[in-house]
Amino acid sequence: MGGHHHHGHHHPHGDPGRDDDGEAVGSTGTEPATTVADGVLEIDTLLGGWQRVTAGYLVTGDAPVLVETGSQSSVPILMDRLGQLGLGPADLAGVVVTHIHLDHAGGVGDVARAFPNATVYVHAKGARHLADPTRLVDSAARVYGPLLDSLYGRLDPTPPERIRVLEDGEEIRVSSNRSLVAVDSPGHAKHHLALHDSLSGVLFAGDAVGVKLPDAGVLRPSTPPPDFDLDLALGSLGRFADRRPTALALAHYGLLDDPTDALAEADGTLRRWADVAERAFRRGDDIAAALEAEFAGDLEGVAEEHREKLEVMNGVHSNAAGLRRWLTTRESVGDGE
Template sequence: MNITTYTPSENIHLIDTLHLGRDQVIGSYLLLGDAPILVDPGPTSTLATVEQGLASHGLGLGDLQALLLTHIHLDHAGATGTILARHPHIRVYVHERGAPHLINPEKLLGSATRLYGDLMDVLWGEFLPVPDQRVTVLRGGETLQIGGRMLDVRYGPGHASHHVVYIDQTSGAAFVGDNGGVRLPGSTYARPATPPPDIDLEAWDRTLTMIGELRPRLLCLTHFGPVFDPAEHLQSYRERLHRWAELVGSSIAQGEDDTVNLARLQELAVQELHDTPGEAERYEQATPLYQSWQGLNRYWQRRRA
């Protein structure tokens, strides 16, 4: 199988990590140049596949100069400490709210274990701490120069309170992590990615507006691939996100119990599927529906409190 299946832009390549052997679920973006960069290396469980992707460009992990993390969820950032343990020269960029959990991951791993239980190791593999002297802490508003490449950083909460967006000045590519939802290649449908604990719809709206105002030429989604109609995507994603949130919120307002509430969201999600082979499985693997419901439910509970 050709691992690097997409070339969003010159010198930007998408490595398919083939998570659990399935394609088009989790991607990692390779930015080539005099100082190669990975945006979100993915989990440790797929690191060998990322290495094969790098090798197809004549590179190894040791050639990387920087890891840019959009946020620290395990499917995006899990391999960071493992890569650093092997190649301590690499610099890691992460938002200030995420950095402490990268350096001391106990709390992050505790909450992930509550979500994934016994599946932690199979899904993600090890999560090693990152040495603090290798971490550059971001707040949003910075411009990074890494080799000859210039990237603007914007704070982008909504999916996670420590999420940032990177915009490559040359290509106009915006690395939006999970802020643009989950959209499979060849489809225009974007499914909300709303896991606990941080979902904040008001912040997410502001983030989507901010991304649109940057007028990116393309959006680079982790799940999965480049999107070349940014304005349409941001608009339709915003609408769907609110549709999902309102369904969960109205269920709570009607006093329906969690089982009924979840079933209503499931019904909507099934209606929205287009029934292409593997589609339902990919969405479920990239963003399990039960977690999306939990995140939206928590959002409303917090608003009412």
């Protein structure tokens, strides 16, 4: 990776002659972005006004691509920050979402409108929901309740002609020496893909590796309803490891620069959560209570305000509901053992 890059903000076209406007190690929330790898800018999209909960990433080159918009409620801050980075309305070439949950894709319709040259990239199983979000927003309303409008916002439709489906292995060209390779990675959701940056080696992992908020410090799996599937999720972790990324970029939140260890930890943690859930399920016990009893100790010493962020983003009840649904579905299709 380029040794002249430091943490700090950069023009997206990366003019090295103007790389002198001050270096802030660690985002204070006032910098528009933090450089986390060569030509990769992490943008804090401040869901709920919280720092370090939802990240978007701008991959720079002559055709810059944004990975994740965050929720619709994050669009004003995202637009501000892209503007501060020097990105005019004609400049963004692409926006890709790892999956269509609203904390990742809620801003896509707004971003597509503001950047008319940007192609919107999405998994095949998510495309129709970006074009017509009615059903997606209805089901989000059931899952999020009042938080839909108070925290996330909704999702504006994207004109179908702006949407490009990414099949596994397909590439988005960012510059002559840089592309993002799509990695089909179901498990967290069936419409999940990761993006592997050919230049920096960073793998944008969405939610497939789990959630590790820097302020909580604990990696937890993210197993929400209705799609969560353990075998698919473990398979996706294996596919990530096979690609030997140099780092993992989590949507929640930031860069993990020890990918081999992090993927092994994610695999082990996911199996433990699934095992605790399955034993509770077989006993007829409450899965959320069992998970709470087993894993609450992970958060010992974490301040209440940071626990609250984790609870909203990756709550035990959401994980329990996804695990219960997975166990129930697996049983009903008869391949439970």
